[in-house]
Amino acid sequence: MDFTGKVAWITGASSGIGAALARDLASRGAHLVLSGRDEVRLAQVAADCGKTLILPFDVRDDAALADATGKAITWKNGVDVAFANAGVSQRSRALKTEMQVYRDIIAIDLTAQIAFSQGLISHMVGRGSGNIAFISSIAGKVGVPMRTAYSAVKFGLAGYGDALRAELSQTGVIVHVIYPGSVATDVARNAMVGDGSARGRSDKVIDEGIPAVDAAKAMLDGMAAGDREIIIAQGGELAMGELRRTPEALFDQSADMVAQGYMERMEEAG
DSSP: OOOTTOEEEESSTTSHHHHHHHHHHHHTTOEEEEOOSOHHHHHHHHTTSSSEEEOOOOTTOHHHHHHHHHHHHHHTTOOOEEEEOOOOOBOOOGGGOOHHHHHHHHIIIIIHHHHHHHHHHHHHHHHTOEEEEEEOOGGGTSOOTTOHHHHHHHHHHHHHHHHHHHHTTTTTEEEEEEEEOOEESSTTTTOBOTTSOBOOSOOHHHHTSEEHHHHHHHHHHHHHTTOSEEEEOOHHHHHHHHHTOOOHHHHHHHHHHHHTTHHHHHHHTO
């Protein structure tokens, strides 16, 4: 896969992994659509990326998402690559976490990312091409303490991505699920604690994590190579991810079910 001339839309593009992806994609010749809630910070990222389209909105706002999707598609006659990257993490024990925190994290990290994808798949299938990348986490491979909500949504996002990949396997649309470990961003500082407020401080493991620019490069290199599952981690986190890596044969088996008419038979059976 060559990103030159491709239109790439990134959610959560104002900082961290999203901003690093934007800058790396720009260096590879992509045209960028940048989304997030902070228009000022999006503009700062855009300043490093050449001509871009900035579409600020809250991912939980369905009407704003639909409007942004239309604008992204019409900007340069289509969206070629989409990164479902927006999200918020968690740092709280389940026993001390209010239920609203679970609802908020599910809405941001899972439901909104599915909605983002659902708004693009008909467009991509109609064109017969496209790439969708879901940013899950090593916490979406192995349940991590203090992240019950976060692990739940990242497992869920991976499941949606894997099922969607199989469904679209005959259409020319490629689905990637990416599993970062600790990446040096503000993810821990911005994480929700038990009452829903921001934690306000980072973790040593995050501060010593993979630089965001290196993580972004590895993600894009994996996509360019056509990898369906991309694990970006080091040390013990890498070992955990690799222990839970999905065998390629299982991906092929799911795709073969689609090729053999599984979905049509299920629809006919009601």
